[in-house]
Structure formats: structure tokens, C-alpha cells
Amino acid sequence: MPSDRLETPTTGNTITWDSHGRPIVPDTPIIPFIEGDGTGPDIWRAARPVIDAAVRKTYGGKKAILWLELLAGAKAQDALGCECLLPEETLEALTRYGIAIKGPLTTPVGGGFRSLNVTLRQRLDLYACIRPVRYVPGIPAPVRHPEKVDLVIFRENTEDVYAGVEWEAESPAAREILEQINARLSFEGKPLLPIDSAVGIKPMSRRNTQRLVARAIQYAADHHYDSVTLVHKGNIMKYTEGAFRDWGYQTAREMFGDLTLTEEELFADFGGKAPAGRIVIKDRIADAMFQQLLLRPEEYGVLATPNLNGDYLSDAAAAQVGGLGMAPGANVGDRCAVFEATHGSAPKYAGLDKVNPGSLILSGVEMLRFMGWDEAADLILKGLRDTIGDGIVTYDLARQMENAKEVSCSAFGAAIQSRMG
Known part of the structure; x- marks a missing residue:
């Protein structure tokens, strides 16, 4: 059941899927977002207006995204007052609405998950991690x-190995497994494995x-x-x-x-x-x-x-082509797709309005293409390329470029908007 902690839009429609795993997107889809940890809120505040402006300029109000915030990572812990890094209602909403976008998530040491991102992919059966790699002219490479x-x-x-099936070196479980493996290897006349090894399983x-x-x-x-x-x-x-x-x-x-x-x-x-x-x-x-x-x-x-x-x-x-700051990503299954920034959360820059939002913006481009809204995706790319072509970039790129104008995370997003038409 939907949780009363989710502020579900009162209008908008839910995306459905055809038998080939392709989304059927209404004109006003409800799309969840997860801000992410560290610099996640900064890059989301820069990226969301760019996506909204592209849709508005392209379709003149005939299409619009209705955003729904979901909680995960540190924000989920702070808001819910518990140790829950990935609430069940977040997973349920991602399943229900089908397409979402997220910032980077940090898995705290001892947090109960090997990785929040891996857990999301496995629980939602997002079996294809899709990473387009293309050069944007002007980016230092x-x-x-x-x-x-x-x-x-x-x-x-x-x-x-990302399935996470492994046992610590010298643990009883590892020793038991190694004894069975060594018995088989001995029978086959092959060299034995050290009994004090760690063990991992590689299923395919x-x-x-x-x-x-x-x-x-x-x-x-x-x-x-x-x-x-x-x-x-x-x-x-x-x-x-x-x-x-x-x-x-x-x-x-x-x-x-x-x-x-x-x-x-x-x-x-x-x-x-x-x-x-x-x-x-x-x-x-x-x-x-x-x-x-x-x-x-x-x-x-x-x-x-x-x-x-x-x-x-x-x-x-x-x-x-210039690094993860300009690298989009998506995790796609047959009934769900989550688009994401591919870099880490960079907590030391959190709240400084400094980091490059390009990865999340380009992930938004891939999300729009997945939805079939190619015209809006093309408009963002135009704005991004023209912004970089004019030498307007964030600190990570400015320090590698001559005569660049260094701007903040939010100003970079605003510059893209101003060049979209």
C-alpha cells in the first residue's frame, strides 16, 4: 500500500508497459525522484529546472512531468527516524510508477547493505545498466x-561477483565450502585451494x-x-x-x-x-x-x-571523454527504469553549490529519450553544448580549460536553460 509519508501528486498519470518492456508514457506522467546524499541535493536543484524547462519549451504545456520525491539513504534515516536506508514504500513506489531519476547514494559503513545502488537494482530486477559514452565538444579530455x-x-x-555471495576468510562457512571444493579438486587431480582463503561465488x-x-x-x-x-x-x-x-x-x-x-x-x-x-x-x-x-x-x-x-x-x-562528471547512466528492467548520476556523493562538497550537475542532467536526457520525448532531450543537449562551447563550466572543468568562466552548480544549470531556445 502507498505510505501516507509520500506526497503523491493529486493529478497526473501512471506509466504502463507493453509486452516488449517498453514504457507507454502519458502526457502528464508521475515520475519519482531521489535527491541522493552528499552533493545529490545540489545537482538535483540544478537538473530539475533544466528538465522542466525543456519539456515546457518543447511541448508548450501539452506535456509535463509531475515529480514525486522518494526517500533513500541519509535523507530517509533523517526523515523517518530509524535505520531504514531504503524504505519499502520507496521500492513500492518505484515499482508502481515505473520510471525514476536519482542522485548518488552513499552506503554508510555498517549500514546493513553492501550497496544501496546494488540493492535497488536487485530488488527491482533492473538487469541492464546502460551507460552511454559520448563526447561533448569543448570538454577537456x-x-x-x-x-x-x-x-x-x-x-x-x-x-x-556483484551478486554478493561471499564468505570471509577463515570463517566456518568459508572453511566448509573450501573443504568440499578441495575434495572435488583432489578427486579430479587438480591443485587444492588454501583452506584459509576467502570465498566468493561468480554466478552467470x-x-x-x-x-x-x-x-x-x-x-x-x-x-x-x-x-x-x-x-x-x-x-x-x-x-x-x-x-x-x-x-x-x-x-x-x-x-x-x-x-x-x-x-x-x-x-x-x-x-x-x-x-x-x-x-x-x-x-x-x-x-x-x-x-x-x-x-x-x-x-x-x-x-x-x-x-x-x-x-x-x-x-x-x-x-x-572527460570523466564521470559528464557521464549519464540508467538501470533498466522490463517494468522499471531508474536513471542516475554515475559519480559518487562527494560529501565534502555538499551544500556548496559547486559540483558539476552534468551527469544528472544527461541522465535526464536519457530518461526523456526512454520516454519517447526526444525533442525535449535534444533541446537540453543543445543548451548544454552551447553552454560549454561558450566556456561556461563548473570548477572541475574550468581548472582544465583556458579562458573558462567558472560558475556554480546552479548557475551552470541556469546557463543551459538560457541557451535552450
């Missing part, structure tokens, strides 16, 4: 040609791999990318990451057979030039993929990865 980077990374969100399943890869391929088709690359460490972990690769190819073959082809088919049947509209399915070893990102990023469009590989690669790719 550490590579010569950041404009060649145009990637979207689909990272499996519920399995791999056919179902969760295939639904991630299917969403990645569909995204590539919808957004006109010509390749989807399966990134794995299957040369070493043959039955987990190697299976991720095999299940990915199987998904492409069985679900998108008329749309996809492998690299082998590309060169054997088409001389290395893909027919218009076809998507090439590639695979790369994870460590080699880091090199490819630096040397030949233009050869890659959509990447589909297990959880840990995607975590590393998405942050590394974001660094190539």
Missing part, C-alpha cells in the same frame, strides 16, 4: 580524439545473459548502431564468461537472425562490408577491449558485458 568515442555499454546488473545464467544481450541488440537496432560486441574473459573463465559469450551469440542467432551476422559471416559472405541495416555481433576479450577503446573506439557501438567487466569499462570509457 585526456586523449587526442575523444570525438571518436560513441559507445553504449550494456552491463549485466544482477549476477557476477543463460536467462539473465540472454535478456541483457537481447536488450542491447534491440537498442542497437533502434538507435542505428552497426555492431554489438560481447566483452568477456572466456579464455580463462570458460564456464561463466565463456558461457556469456556463447549465450550472447545464441541470442543473436535465435532472436535476431534476420538482423544480425557474425564477423565470420561478414567477411566470408559480404567481403567485410555489412549490408545496410544489419548488425555485426563481435566478441572481445575484456583486457584487449581496453586497448581497443583507446586505439580504435570508432569500430565499436554497443558493448554487452558481464557485471564486473562493464563496471571497469564504463568508467574507463567515460574518462576518455
Whole structure:
């Protein structure tokens, strides 16, 4: 049941979903937001007016977002007077309304969760972490040609080492598990594991791999990318990451057979030039993929990865185009999607109106695109690019640029609004 602690809008409509996991968005959707911890309130105060202004300018009042605040993290503890970092009514509301946006959350030491963000993804089955990585002209970047980077990374969100199944070194549970493993290894004539080791389980399943890869391929088709690359460490972990690769190819073959082809088919049947509209399915070893990102990023469009590989690669790719301050993110399932700033909460800057709100603003752009409100998303991008093009940036970018005008977090948002039309 909805909690009376939620100030639910008296007007507006709830988003529904079709059978393909796509949202059906009314003209006045109710969309929850979580401010986040640390600098979260600062960047939300800058981002929300930008999103509202873009929708208002684009649709002239015919469409509007009705915001609903939900509590999580430190704000939930302060407001509810308990140790509840992630109230059940917050999870229920996210499920009910379907699309939400959030700032960064901090998990306090000893708070009962390994990570609030991981808990959100697992409880809501947000199995696809989607990280677009694109260069905004004018942003300082550490590579010569950041404009060649145009990637979207689909990272499996519920399995791999992030499933959190592990036991402390020398604990009774770890020792019990290791004794069973060593008995099996001894029977197979393989080297034994140290009995005082910590133990972690790395689960990967056919179902969760295939639904991630299917969403990645569909995204590539919808957004006109010509390749989807399966990134794995299957040369070493043959039955987990190697299976991720095999299940990915199987998904492409069985679900998108008329749309996809492998690299082998590309060169054997088409001389290395893909027919218009076809998507090439590639695979790369994870460590080699880091090199490819630096040397030949233009050869890659959509990447589909297990959880840990995607975590590393998405942050590394974001660094190539200027860092996490300008990196949007989304966690998407079949009936729910939460868009989020990808950086941390930076508590030492909390309340100073200083940090860069670009990540959250760009996450708002991705949210609008997910809703089908592309015109409003394009307007924000125009305002953002023109603002940066005029040298108006927050401190993190100003210190790397010549002749930049350093402004506050809120002033950066206002500058974007003023350049939106």
C-alpha cells in the first residue's frame, strides 16, 4: 500500500508497459525522484529546472512531468527516524510508477547493505545498466580524439561477483565450502585451494545473459548502431564468461537472425562490408577491449558485458571523454527504469553549490529519450553544448580549460536553460 509519508501528486498519470518492456508514457506522467546524499541535493536543484524547462519549451504545456520525491539513504534515516536506508514504500513506489531519476547514494559503513545502488537494482530486477559514452565538444579530455568515442555499454546488473555471495576468510562457512571444493579438486587431480582463503561465488545464467544481450541488440537496432560486441574473459573463465559469450551469440542467432551476422559471416559472405541495416555481433576479450577503446573506439557501438567487466569499462570509457562528471547512466528492467548520476556523493562538497550537475542532467536526457520525448532531450543537449562551447563550466572543468568562466552548480544549470531556445 502507498505510505501516507509520500506526497503523491493529486493529478497526473501512471506509466504502463507493453509486452516488449517498453514504457507507454502519458502526457502528464508521475515520475519519482531521489535527491541522493552528499552533493545529490545540489545537482538535483540544478537538473530539475533544466528538465522542466525543456519539456515546457518543447511541448508548450501539452506535456509535463509531475515529480514525486522518494526517500533513500541519509535523507530517509533523517526523515523517518530509524535505520531504514531504503524504505519499502520507496521500492513500492518505484515499482508502481515505473520510471525514476536519482542522485548518488552513499552506503554508510555498517549500514546493513553492501550497496544501496546494488540493492535497488536487485530488488527491482533492473538487469541492464546502460551507460552511454559520448563526447561533448569543448570538454577537456585526456586523449587526442575523444570525438571518436560513441559507445553504449550494456552491463549485466544482477549476477557476477556483484551478486554478493561471499564468505570471509577463515570463517566456518568459508572453511566448509573450501573443504568440499578441495575434495572435488583432489578427486579430479587438480591443485587444492588454501583452506584459509576467502570465498566468493561468480554466478552467470543463460536467462539473465540472454535478456541483457537481447536488450542491447534491440537498442542497437533502434538507435542505428552497426555492431554489438560481447566483452568477456572466456579464455580463462570458460564456464561463466565463456558461457556469456556463447549465450550472447545464441541470442543473436535465435532472436535476431534476420538482423544480425557474425564477423565470420561478414567477411566470408559480404567481403567485410555489412549490408545496410544489419548488425555485426563481435566478441572481445575484456583486457584487449581496453586497448581497443583507446586505439580504435570508432569500430565499436554497443558493448554487452558481464557485471564486473562493464563496471571497469564504463568508467574507463567515460574518462576518455572527460570523466564521470559528464557521464549519464540508467538501470533498466522490463517494468522499471531508474536513471542516475554515475559519480559518487562527494560529501565534502555538499551544500556548496559547486559540483558539476552534468551527469544528472544527461541522465535526464536519457530518461526523456526512454520516454519517447526526444525533442525535449535534444533541446537540453543543445543548451548544454552551447553552454560549454561558450566556456561556461563548473570548477572541475574550468581548472582544465583556458579562458573558462567558472560558475556554480546552479548557475551552470541556469546557463543551459538560457541557451535552450
